[in-house]
Amino acid sequence: MVRKMLRDAPANDKPSSNNTNCYSVIGIHGVPGSGKTTVAQYVCDKEKDYYYFNLFMWVHVSQNSSVATIFTEMLEILSGRKTNQFSDIDMLQSELEGKLRDKRFLLVLDDFWDDQNAIQLDLLLSPLKVGAMGSRILVTTRTADAAKALGAQNLVAISDLDEEQFFSMFMHYALEGAKVSDQNLLRSYQSIGRKIAEKLGRSPLAARTVAGQLKLRLDIDFWTSTMNNDMLNNGTAATLWWSYQQLEEHLKQCFTYCSIFPRTYKLQRDELVHLWMAEGFVKTTKETEDMEDMGHYYFNLLLSTSFLQLKVNEFSKEYFTMHDLFHDLAASAAGSDFFRIEEGMVGNIPKDVRHLFILSYDERVFQEEILNLKSLRTLIMSSSSNKSMNIEDFRSMLKILKKLRVALVEVENFPTISPCVGQQKHLRYLGLFGKIPMMTLPRQFTELYHLQKFAVRCTTSVDFHFKNEIANLVNLRYMICRVFNSPDIRRLTLLRTLPVFRVKKTRGYEIQQLEHLDNLRGNLSILGLENVESKEEACQAKLANKVHLSYLVLQWNSDQKSDSEEVIEALRPPFLISSLKIVNYNGSTYPCWFSREKDALKNLQHLELSDCNAPPVIGESFLNLHTLVISNCTWSSLPENLERLTFLEKLVIRSCSNIMHLLLLPQSLKVLTLESWEGSLLPENMEGLECLEELSLRKCNNILSLPTLPMSLKKLEIHECSNSLAETCYTDGHPNWHKIAHIKLTRISGFNLPLPR
Structure with a gap:
């Protein structure tokens, strides 16, 4: 029925006239839990097998959604990347129109609420009018009236499915x-x-x-x-x-554990898997099996059977929820093992509770009841709790609740953890949140032999009052903080996160400490490379074995000299690395793996060179590059044959005073940013860059005249450039004024009025 409605109206490929909308609206309505979203997902899945619609957009509309957040999410879906918000509502609307013009689209507005005062419906629908005839909006909502407010004439009650x-x-x-x-x-x-x-x-x-x-x-x-x-x-x-x-026992445990969270809680995939691991729910049967991989397998099973539901926020970031009926099921299966303290709660906490979630913290309840829960294994405070735990209560928790495996609490600003933390022999996950600029860990912290994860806010620096003892934490997998700067980390072979490693000429900080840390994932920045004394030392880091890394920074101190060419040759990254940044490299040539070996960096998509002496040779390693950033380099010209980079979409040149001419740039370029650039002429083939969508000129005082700009250009930013350039762009009839007339999103610093058209 719904799929038939999607195609009932005659369709052609022309945009709508002023009197006729190119789209019609179909509303699916029903009570919570009736399956509205399931029907809409099924319809979308089936329609994607055909070629009737050119574009598909799915937007979850929460009670807090605004037109701006909906527009932003639609743009991110259509562009496949984060929206670079210049970015008022008019600009968002204009860019959306550009994406939708003459395209037949299917837009799903999922869980649309009937509080029409919250969203300006006319504004929401305005950019959709430029699409091709036959476009459709499919809205799921609790009431027929909400769908009618969007203009729905075709309504499907969920009970009407034949x-x-x-x-x-x-x-x-x-x-x-x-x-x-x-x-x-x-x-x-x-x-x-x-x-x-x-x-x-x-x-x-x-x-x-x-x-x-x-x-x-x-x-x-x-x-x-x-x-x-x-x-x-x-x-x-x-x-x-x-x-x-039908679930296996370990999956039942993982599912019922989710009942500890409030109904509206936004679950994060990695966080939930880490909690399951800390509770001992994730089992591996072979030494070669990875516990995280097994946890994610469990998660995917619950997701594929609808016990968990995927949602996407306004920034296109995934999160997960439980349907109310599944939440009720989990609570029923969990029994008295799980409990939540919510605002205004009355009644006592069950004495045998093992997992406790605190939505509203109360000192009296904590001291008189929670500290008496001798079987407690989990204590999680909501980050939105209106009150933090004080240092006395935190110390009491460590001394009294001896069976804790998970403790995630919001704390007041205190600079040190009590030495009694060493008494928590079962603790596997400790998370401390709050305004904590710096925290000192006592030596007894290294007695947490089972600890898998320690997390504080990313703005917190952690200082260690111990040295060799860090190696006792053999089960540590995640140390989440701004700075983790401890000696002798070589035995932490399960460690997944090490954002920064600083090489020093001090025992315990040698680059060889990285040798056996092959489980590192995500980002790794290696600083102080001038302190690596030989190629042999660099080889012992065995970076190529860190196959799970995606982003690597290699940085020297600009004030010190070293034999950097031999060192960088030995620091071969894992071959699937996707992002690489090299800082303060003073060598005159680059290593073989960098540009002369075809498959050495076969997956490299982002390259940044900062304060480097020599321009690289554009070799086989760079042919899949999408982004190139060059900053504070002394070269007199860009690397030769830059146009060979046929996949390059973004080029940023920042503070490179000797590069005066840009010559030919790749035809694939979509974004060009020039900052503190002293040249006066833009690329020779500027008009021919037919994919270019964004041009940003910042602090480029020598540019007085614009070349003919490609018709594909949609955004232009001129910031802190010469007054002459800015004024001529606003002067009716001036050549610069004519050259930017076709660009819809233009921002020129110092001028708040719209450009004349």
């Missing part, structure tokens, strides 16, 4: 991604699936949940036993309980 539509959706999720080549077997699945679907009362949520279990077990016997199970006849809640019973 039997065939429901069956089709059910089988889509039950066989999603499965390859069943035996047609007789496929017919058997279809036949049994139809009988299972008939039991589910046309509830989309029940359909997706049961289908998720069937997809995990493409086994006729399991499908048949499911078909014969009478529990599926007893409504959605009973069906969800049946689905829970």
Whole structure:
């Protein structure tokens, strides 16, 4: 029914006239838990198999959403990257129009609330009018009136799904991604699936949940036993309980653990996996199995069977929630093991509770009740709690609650952790949040032999009152802080995070300390490379073995000389590194792995060179480069053959006083930024850069005249350049004025009025 509505109106490829919208609105409405989002997801999945719509956009509309956040999310979906907000609502609207013009789109507004005072509906719909005829808006909402406010004339109550539509959706999720080549077997699945679907009362949520279990077990016997199970006849809640019973025991533990969080809590994938690991829920059966990988496998199983739901915020960042019915199920299964203290709560905390979440902190409750919970294994305070834990209560927690495995608390500003922290023999995850500029850890901290993760705010520096003892923390996987600068880290072989390692000419800080830290992930900055005394020392760091790293910084101190050419040759990065930054390299040539070996940096997409003596040779290693940043370098020209970089999309040149001419730039370029540049002429092939969308000129005082700019240019920023350039851009009839007339988003510092058109 819904898919038929998507195509009912005649469509052509022309934009709408002033009197006719290019789109129509379809509303799916129903009570919470009825499966509105499931239906919309199914419709989108099926439509993507065809080529009727050119563009798809899915935006979750929360109660706090504004037109600006919705526009921003739509732009990020359409562009595939973060929106660089110049960025008022008019600019967002203009850029959206550019993306949507003459395109037939399908926009899903999921969970649209009927508080129409919160969103200006006319403004929200305005940029959509430039699309091609046949475009559609699909809105899911709790009431028909909310859909009507958006202009919906086609309304679907969730109870209106007919039997065939429901069956089709059910089988889509039950066989999603499965390859069943035996047609007789496929017919058997279809036949049994139809009988299972008939039991589910046309509830989309029940359909997706049961289908998720069937997809995990493409086994006729399991499908048949499911078909014969009478529990599926007893409504959605009973069906969800049946689905829970199909989980293995470790998955049940992980799922019920989620009941500790409030209903509206935004779960983060990595954080939840780390909590499961700390609680001992994640099991590996082989030495070669990685605990994080297993935890993520558990997470994906719960996600694929709808126990967890994927959401995306206004910055296109993933988070996860639990449907209210699943939250009720988790709470029922958890029993008295889990408890939450919420604002205005009355009644006592169960004495046998093992996992406690504090939404509203109260000193009296903590001192009189929580400190008496002798079985407590988890204590988590909400970061939005209106009160922090004081130093006395924190010390009492460490001394009294001896069975804690997880402690995540909001604390007042205190500079040191009490030595009694060493008494927490079972502690695996300690997180301290609050305004803590610096924290000192006592020597007893190294007695937390089971500790897997220690986290403070990223603005907090951690000082250690111990030296060799750091090696006692053999289970440490994550040390999250601004600076982790401890000697003798070589035995922390499970460590995943080491944002900065500073090489010193002091025992315990040698670059060889990195040799066995092959589990490092994400970002690693190695500073103080002038203190590496030989190529042999650099080789012992074995950087090439750190295959999970994605971003590497190699930095020398500009005030000290060293044999940097031999050292950098030995610091070969892992071959799948995607981002590389080199700072203060004083060598006259670059290593073989940098530019002369074809596959040495085959995945490199971002390269930044800062304060380096020599320009690199554009070799085979750079052919997949997307971003190139050159800053404070002394070269007299850009690297030769820059136009060979056929995938380069962004070029930034900053404070390079000797580079006076840009010559030819790659045709693929989309963003060009020049800052503190002393040249006067832009690239020779500027007009031919037909992919260029953004041009930013900052502190470029010698540019007085603009070349002919490509028609593809959508954003122009001129900031702190010559007054003459700014004034002529505003002078009606001046050549500079004509050259920017086609650019919709223009910002020139010192002028607040819009450009004349």
